[in-house]
Amino acid sequence: MEIATRIAGSAAILSVNGRMDAVTAPEFEKACQALLEQGHATQVADLAALEYISSAGLRSILSSAKKLKAAGGGLAFCGLTGMVDEVFRVSGFMKMFRVHPTVDAALEG
Template identity: 65%
Template sequence: MECTGTKQGAFYVLEVTGRMDALTAQGFEAECASRQEAGDTRIVADLSGLEYISSAGLRSILAAAKKLKAAGGDLAFCGLTGIVAEVFNVSGFAKLLPVFATREEALARS
């Protein structure tokens, strides 16, 4: 899994590619923590390049979302496709966390 990001207005967009599993999930959580320490508490995770997510990935997402919320921020998602979208829907994460079809929709919210 690889995470790259850019600041876009009030949001930090984190592009996640590859596989988020037991071996890589901590990297996502660490990246979100690093962004939070840098003052970026509103993160949009673009998962359009993510091929697979496991339960370990979901745990990392939940932990990162809780930390950002406690800091007055939030973690939203966009670009879910295929198995990643299916896992988000089946697990209930699509109802628990803000999920948008496109990056533009995620960035348009206030």
């Protein structure tokens, strides 16, 4: 899994590429935490290039979201496709998180 980060206004964008599983999920948490420590409590995860997500990936997302919320921010998602979109729907994450079609839509609200 690869994670590229950039700042857009008051939000940090994490572009996630590859597979988020038990081995790679901690990388997502570390990336979110590093951005939080830099003062970016509002984050958007662009999952357009994410091919697979496991239950470990979902746990990492929950853990990161809780930390961001506690810091007064939040975590939104965009670009879900295929299996990742299906996992978000089945797991109830679509109801728990703000999910948008694009990064721009996520940044707008």
